[in-house]
Amino acid sequence: MDEVEVVVAHHERATLRVGDVFLKVDADQTRTDVEVEAMAMAPIPTPEVLWRKPPVLALAALPGTALGRLGEPSTASSAAWAAAGAAARLLHDAPLPPWPGRSLDEIASHLDGECEWLVTNGVLPIDLVTHNRRVAEAALRPWTPAFTHADLQITHVFVDGDEITGVIDWSEAAPGDALYDLATLTLGHEEHLDDVLAGYGTDVDLDVIRAWWSLRSLVGVRWLVEHGFDPSAPGCEIDVLRARM
Incomplete structure (x- = not known):
């Protein structure tokens, strides 16, 4: 009998692996609705939906391994990173999902609230927060909406050799800023940004990508602290903020 592996678990959702099946349990069925519809619309490889019995969604495991992990060096090839950039470009060029994304005002308000919390509670030094808030300002500008994954972490991109085998975790997918996806993909792995952009195939504003690194980390x-994760681990969000100083 296959063992049950807890992939991730917190009070909002949990993902279990049993053999070649992932079982996603989510208290918010709206997120699952988005995930299933976004995977059906996406022009890039995604996991096969095996069945759905709310609150559980069963997905087939993807071949290959994740592109990397935050805080650890990636062993993936430059070609694999470029393939991830090319997959992002395919997604961003696809027709928009029919549901709304976050507005610029919502993002700015969220950023200001989190910065205030970080300073008021002494979680981070005020100069670190203030500097990165200024860096983040470059992301707060109008953009042409694209079909974005909106949580395109390297752990969500699977590769086999130099090829992309699929992208997982689509519950945040929505119209949004394409550069946010590129920044999320390269967060903590700035050394692979050139490879990603080579695969993406068009010029982008690097200041905006750096701004999204700061904003996403701030x-x-x-959220990470409250859900049992450690943003101060080497190479993770707090190190990303320090790198901008």
């Missing part, structure tokens, strides 16, 4: 610290 708004992520509290």
